[in-house]
Amino acid sequence: MTSVKFFADKNKLFGFEISGHCSVDSDDETGKIVCAAVSSAAYMAANTISEIIGDEEDVTVNDAAMRFTVANPSDATVKVLEGLKLHLEELSGQYSNNIKIIGGANYVKD
Numbered sequence: 001m002t003s004v005k006f007f008a009d010k011n012k013l014f015g016f017e018i019s020g021h022c023s024v025d026s027d028d029e030t031g032k033i034v035c036a037a038v039s040s041a042a043y044m045a046a047n048t049i050s051e052i053i054g055d056e057e058d059v060t061v062n063d064a065a066m067r068f069t070v071a072n073p074s075d076a077t078v079k080v081l082e083g084l085k086l087h088l089e090e091l092s093g094q095y096s097n098n099i100k101i102i103g104g105a106n107y108v109k110d
Contacts (some may be wrong), residue, residue: 001031002038004088005102006081007069013081015069018042034098037091042066045084049077 007015018038046068050057055077060067070077085101092099 001097002035002099003102004038004092004099006085012073013078013085014071014073015067016042016045016081016084017065017067019065028098030095031098034091034095038088038099039066041084041087042068045080048080049073053077053080 001020002018003020005017006013007017046057046059046066049055049068049070050059053074053076055070055072055074058067058069058071073081088099089101092101
């Protein structure tokens with residue numbers, strides 16, 4: 001199962017962490033599709049923030065996880081992160097066996 005945790009300070013999003021991606025060797029075809037959707041959305045958000053908005057980020061990516069944070073998020077970055085959160089919450093509602101938003105509607109302070 002893919003887990004997503006969002007980070008906020010005073011209810012202002014500043015990052016996310018995704019873990020537990022489905023492996024290529026998995027027999028769970030739905031899980032693979034959901035993981036691809038999550039990865040695509042996460043990379044679009046991260047690239048928009050770093051390359052289009054220009055906020056400085058700290059990112060760590062490995063085979064089964066991605067952690068992305070911004071020390072001083074602009075209003076535009078917060079909106080992108082809110083959009084990502086909404087998108088992934090909707091996916092979680094449709095594919096609750098494959099993706100979990102940690103803490104539900106609440107933010108996790110880093």
